[in-house]
Amino acid sequence: MRSLHQAKGRKEQNLILLEGTHLLQECERLRLKPQLICSTDIWAQRHPCLLQLAPWQIVSPEVLCAMASTENPDGVVSLLAMPSDLTSLPRLDLANKPPLLLALDRVQDPGNLGTLLRTSLAAGVDQVWLGGGADPWQPKVLRASAGAVLQLQLKRWPSLVAGISIAKQSGFQILAAVQRGGRPYWEVDWQLPSVLLLGNEGAGLAAELTDEAQLVTVPHREEVESLNVAVAAGLMLMERNRQTHRALHGRGESSIAELHP
Numbered sequence: 001m002r003s004l005h006q007a008k009g010r011k012e013q014n015l016i017l018l019e020g021t022h023l024l025q026e027c028e029r030l031r032l033k034p035q036l037i038c039s040t041d042i043w044a045q046r047h048p049c050l051l052q053l054a055p056w057q058i059v060s061p062e063v064l065c066a067m068a069s070t071e072n073p074d075g076v077v078s079l080l081a082m083p084s085d086l087t088s089l090p091r092l093d094l095a096n097k098p099p100l101l102l103a104l105d106r107v108q109d110p111g112n113l114g115t116l117l118r119t120s121l122a123a124g125v126d127q128v129w130l131g132g133g134a135d136p137w138q139p140k141v142l143r144a145s146a147g148a149v150l151q152l153q154l155k156r157w158p159s160l161v162a163g164i165s166i167a168k169q170s171g172f173q174i175l176a177a178v179q180r181g182g183r184p185y186w187e188v189d190w191q192l193p194s195v196l197l198l199g200n201e202g203a204g205l206a207a208e209l210t211d212e213a214q215l216v217t218v219p220h221r222e223e224v225e226s227l228n229v230a231v232a233a234g235l236m237l238m239e240r241n242r243q244t245h246r247a248l249h250g251r252g253e254s255s256i257a258e259l260h261p
């Protein structure tokens with residue numbers, strides 16, 4: 001179990017470690033079957049229903065602490081088979097909501113990646129592409145995503161360049177989020193099939209990705225150099241939902257720009 005804290009161990013065993021009650025509840029809700037649950041006696045007495053999900057074993061609080069990556073585990077850890085990556089693009093179904101892909105270029109911080117995944121699920125992103133960066137199956141990302149990672153369609157690319165080129169050929173507009181110099185995000189037509197690219201916390205987006213893309217920006221005051229990557233993404237993803245809502249439930253002829261003076 002401890003080896004599952006590291007990417008190498010997860011790869012070798014093809015398993016991920018779910019820490020805490022909430023992730024197990026997500027498994028129950030999503031009808032995922034963990035392979036093993038290890039809990040303290042006290043936890044088992046409080047959660048008899050969750051113990052039905054998988055074979056289980058009672059361990060001492062000390063053993064549980066040794067298995068978990070957190071300092072104060074809440075009494076349970078479980079093992080789940082590593083979910084598999086996607087192999088294809090979403091179909092371009094223009095009759096319904098056009099697809100949106102979030103492509104993350106080397107996002108490194110597990111908290112940021114988890115927040116991006118949670119926000120993606122909330123916003124109805126169809127697929128999340130990861131070009132390097134933090135491992136989505138590490139315990140910190142699983143926790144920060146509040147389990148959203150278990151529901152999303154994920155695809156990992158050695159480099160996003162190949163994926164972006166395929167998406168472009170398939171008719172997606174490629175939008176690169178940059179801290180300044182792009183079109184304000186509310187002027188973008190998010191009703192087109194889109195890939196939204198976001199960059200690494202320190203280095204931003206690789207030039208080879210921005211070269212072929214339309215630049216989009218969340219304007220802000222100059223006192224800060226840039227926004228946190230997950231905050232910038234959240235604003236853009238929710239703007240897409242606002243536009244979709246307007247398109248579906250039309251409210252007069254006023255342009256989107258008028259609503260954001």
Ligand SMILES: C[S@@+](CC[C@H](N)C(=O)[O-])C[C@H]1O[C@@H](n2cnc3c(N)ncnc32)[C@H](O)[C@@H]1O
Nearest residue numbers: 177178179198199204205217218226227229232
């Ligand atoms: C912390 S920023 C990177 C800052 C980095 N020093 C740079 O020069 O790009 C991480 C990512 O968040 C996104 N981002 C940050 N602020 C943004 C803004 N105001 N508008 C759009 N995207 C933003 C961009 O994708 C950026 O690559």
